[in-house]
Amino acid sequence: MSKESILVIGANGQIGSVLTGALRKEFGEKNVWATDIRAANGYEGQFELLNVMDAKAIASAVERHNITQVYHLAAILSAKGEQNPLQTWDINMGGLFNVFEVAREKKVAKVFYPSSIAVFGADIPRQMTPQDAVLKPTTVYGMSKSAGELWSQYYHLKYDMDIRSLRYPGVVGWQSDPGGGTTDYAVDIYHYAERGEDYNCFLSENTALPMIYMDDAIRATLELMDAATAKIKVRTSYNLAGMSFSPVEIAASIQKLKPGFNISYSPDFRQKIAESWPESIDDSAARTDWGWKPAFDLKKMTEDMLFHLKAKYQVV
Numbered sequence: 001m002s003k004e005s006i007l008v009i010g011a012n013g014q015i016g017s018v019l020t021g022a023l024r025k026e027f028g029e030k031n032v033w034a035t036d037i038r039a040a041n042g043y044e045g046q047f048e049l050l051n052v053m054d055a056k057a058i059a060s061a062v063e064r065h066n067i068t069q070v071y072h073l074a075a076i077l078s079a080k081g082e083q084n085p086l087q088t089w090d091i092n093m094g095g096l097f098n099v100f101e102v103a104r105e106k107k108v109a110k111v112f113y114p115s116s117i118a119v120f121g122a123d124i125p126r127q128m129t130p131q132d133a134v135l136k137p138t139t140v141y142g143m144s145k146s147a148g149e150l151w152s153q154y155y156h157l158k159y160d161m162d163i164r165s166l167r168y169p170g171v172v173g174w175q176s177d178p179g180g181g182t183t184d185y186a187v188d189i190y191h192y193a194e195r196g197e198d199y200n201c202f203l204s205e206n207t208a209l210p211m212i213y214m215d216d217a218i219r220a221t222l223e224l225m226d227a228a229t230a231k232i233k234v235r236t237s238y239n240l241a242g243m244s245f246s247p248v249e250i251a252a253s254i255q256k257l258k259p260g261f262n263i264s265y266s267p268d269f270r271q272k273i274a275e276s277w278p279e280s281i282d283d284s285a286a287r288t289d290w291g292w293k294p295a296f297d298l299k300k301m302t303e304d305m306l307f308h309l310k311a312k313y314q315v316v
């Protein structure tokens with residue numbers, strides 16, 4: 001039996017819903033507590049309503065379940081965040097402080113804090129953006145994640161807390177829907193293709209962005225959290241790469257399997273956000289420090305996505 005007791009905050013989200021299942025596989029059903037501000041959505045197993053803005057409720061969950069690890073996934077993403085910048089800042093930073101403070105007071109052994117490619121902005125090399133590139137994000141989401149990375153490091157240096165973090169690229173998976181991000185098109189497009197519909201993309205055809213398949217994103221998270229403490233040398237957040245592609249390239253990879261599929265382009269406000277981000281990521285620090293290696297490229301991802309979505313749409 002695992003000695004770990006794990007709290008997932010934001011367990012209904014795109015990553016949280018898949019990560020919760022993976023954690024249950026690794027640590028046992030009874031040792032993973034899924035929580036979210038929204039009611040459980042098709043969840044089996046232990047679930048509690050939890051608002052990350054309610055520090056007392058977080059403390060109570062940590063105490064009641066003798067929590068040893070917290071995965072804090074609740075945040076407002078890049079595109080949605082721009083609709084209400086101050087509220088986004090309040091939630092993203094307020095949530096972080098509540099989780100970090102409870103973890104400090106209750107001596108939670110490990111915390112996972114997701115960061116993002118959104119921390120990058122002006123004055124970076126856009127190809128193979130290095131770990132230590134300057135951080136000048138232009139979205140409030142990116143600003144909150146870049147501040148959050150520094151707070152992760154601060155709590156580690158000041159209180160010796162074991163907080164670990166990844167800069168996720170756009171995450172693509174068939175299991176769950178993304179919400180409010182600039183990279184969401186790369187999930188939506190597969191659903192349209194599988195339903196036999198054309199797709200109108202909100203980014204222009206040659207806008208390349210770093211992306212990662214869900215399987216790789218989850219494995220990276222588990223491997224980072226499992227790694228020996230001495231191997232974790234970056235205490236802000238690790239660059240993480242899977243693949244990189246533009247809308248025209250993902251459409252071409254879909255057309256190989258679905259020749260009738262068509263894409264058109266109507267860039268909106270998200271185009272400017274995408275243009276402020278890297279096109280590809282240098283994740284050599286993650287590879288060197290804890291052995292990260294992605295398994296999925298665009299071709300493999302497209303095959304797996306369409307295979308699973310086909311099954312999903314057949315059941316419905």
Ligand code: SER
Pocket residue numbers: 077078079115116117118141168169170171180181182183184
């Ligand atoms: N997928 C996120 C977004 O688009 C990036 O972290 O906002």
